Amino acid sequence: KINTDVDTDIITLPRFILENQKMHLNAKGDFSQVLNALQFAFKFISQTIRKAELINLIGITGDMNSTGDQQKKLDVLGDEIFINAMKSSGIIKCVVSEEQEDLIILEGNDSKYAVCCDPIDGSSNLDAGVSVGTIVSIFKMMPDSTGACTDVLRHGWEMCGACYAMYGASTHLMLTMGDGIDGFTLDNNLGEFILTYPNLKIPDHRAIYSINEGNTYYWTPEIKSFIQSLKEPQEDGSDPYVARYVGSMVADVHRTFLYGGLFSYPGDSKHPDGKLRLLYEAFPMAMLMEQAGGLAVDDKGRRILDLKPNHIHDKTSIWIGSTNEVNKYLNHIKK
Ligand code: AHG
Ligand code: MN
Ligand code: MN
Ligand code: MN
Numbered sequence: 215k216i217n218t219d220v221d222t223d224i225i226t227l228p229r230f231i232l233e234n235q236k237m238h239l240n241a242k243g244d245f246s247q248v249l250n251a252l253q254f255a256f257k258f259i260s261q262t263i264r265k266a267e268l269i270n271l272i273g274i275t276g277d278m279n280s281t282g283d284q285q286k287k288l289d290v291l292g293d294e295i296f297i298n299a300m301k302s303s304g305i306i307k308c309v310v311s312e313e314q315e316d317l318i319i320l321e322g323n324d325s326k327y328a329v330c331c332d333p334i335d336g337s338s339n340l341d342a343g344v345s346v347g348t349i350v351s352i353f354k355m356m357p358d359s360t361g362a363c364t365d366v367l368r369h370g371w372e373m374c375g376a377c378y379a380m381y382g383a384s385t386h387l388m389l390t391m392g393d394g395i396d397g398f399t400l401d402n403n404l405g406e407f408i409l410t411y412p413n414l415k416i417p418d419h420r421a422i423y424s425i426n427e428g429n430t431y432y433w434t435p436e437i438k439s440f441i442q443s444l445k446e447p448q449e450d451g452s453d454p455y456v457a458r459y460v461g462s463m464v465a466d467v468h469r470t471f472l473y474g475g476l477f478s479y480p481g482d483s484k485h486p487d488g489k490l491r492l493l494y495e496a497f498p499m500a501m502l503m504e505q506a507g508g509l510a511v512d513d514k515g516r517r518i519l520d521l522k523p524n525h526i527h528d529k530t531s532i533w534i535g536s537t538n539e540v541n542k543y544l545n546h547i548k549k
Contacts, residue, residue, distance in 0.1 A: 279315075307319060310330035331351075351501070396511065422476070500534060509534070
């Protein structure tokens with residue numbers, strides 16, 4: 215055998231999906247169809263973002279979305295690309311999107327899956343060329359449902375899968391189907407996502423905290439004192455924590471998966487329920503994080519996946535990351 219040190223047996227996402235399907239004897243391949251539609255959407259959005267500056271897609275539409283965010287042209291374009299890709303799957307019946315006021319019912323599709331998405335996460339950073347992403351949660355629809363909010367207004371633990379794409383220097387994909395998480399990197403020449411972080415586990419400790427300190431004035435005394443405690447030498451004598459904040463949840467949480475640490479968007483006096491949306495930001499990241507061996511709770515210490523939204527754009531506070539760091543927060547609020 216010649217030593218070419220070239221990996222000639224790469225695992226592409228389609229191959230990974232097929233191998234996963236074979237492991238589930240009763241699988242009919244439906245979930246594989248959902249994942250194939252998702253990976254197409256990620257590739258298309260990635261390509262669109264990377265040429266956005268060339269075709270003047272930077273900037274705002276001048277409209278607002280239902281959660282009060284200013285809509286960027288790419289928010290709207292990413293949303294359209296995503297919804298069309300879901301329709302092409304033939305078996306995704308409902309779509310919730312940050313950029314759509316109401317649940318979307320895809321006429322003509324079989325009523326098998328409901329997908330919630332944040333088409334462009336971190337879009338306020340877009341015009342500065344900072345990493346942004348797409349975040350997705352997947353639910354199997356309720357039996358005999360033809361598509362209604364009841365298909366998505368469910369506990370986080372009812373999700374059957376979750377994933378995000380991050381459009382950074384490379385395009386990365388993190389995916390869970392409920393049995394651990396796996397990371398992929400898009401090979402632009404092949405046009406395929408390649409398995410690069412098989413069965414990824416988050417370090418159980420890292421002295422990094424990631425939070426928007428510009429909101430300090432509006433935090434509760436408990437949260438102020440907790441974050442202050444991270445800036446001092448720790449009880450075990452270790453150094454104060456390092457601060458890292460990109461401002462795109464996907465970028466901050468992706469770093470947390472790889473390095474460890476703690477990301478938080480807490481509630482404050484202006485936004486008691488925080489800023490991040492449950493269905494398409496907190497839930498998918500919490501499922502991925504728990505599957506990677508981390509934790510995800512809200513300001514009160516409740517497990518994110520045990521929460522249940524009343525409306526499709528409901529928000530939640532969130533503390534997510536390494537077990538050591540999240541437990542530090544939980545111990546602090548118990549005092
Ligand atoms: P989106 O761009 O999808 O609206 O999400 C933005 C979110 C999230 O990406 C990030 O963690 C948070 O907003 C940053 O908020 P601040 O700018 O208030 O820190
Ligand atoms: Mn937004
Ligand atoms: Mn977002
Ligand atoms: Mn968004």
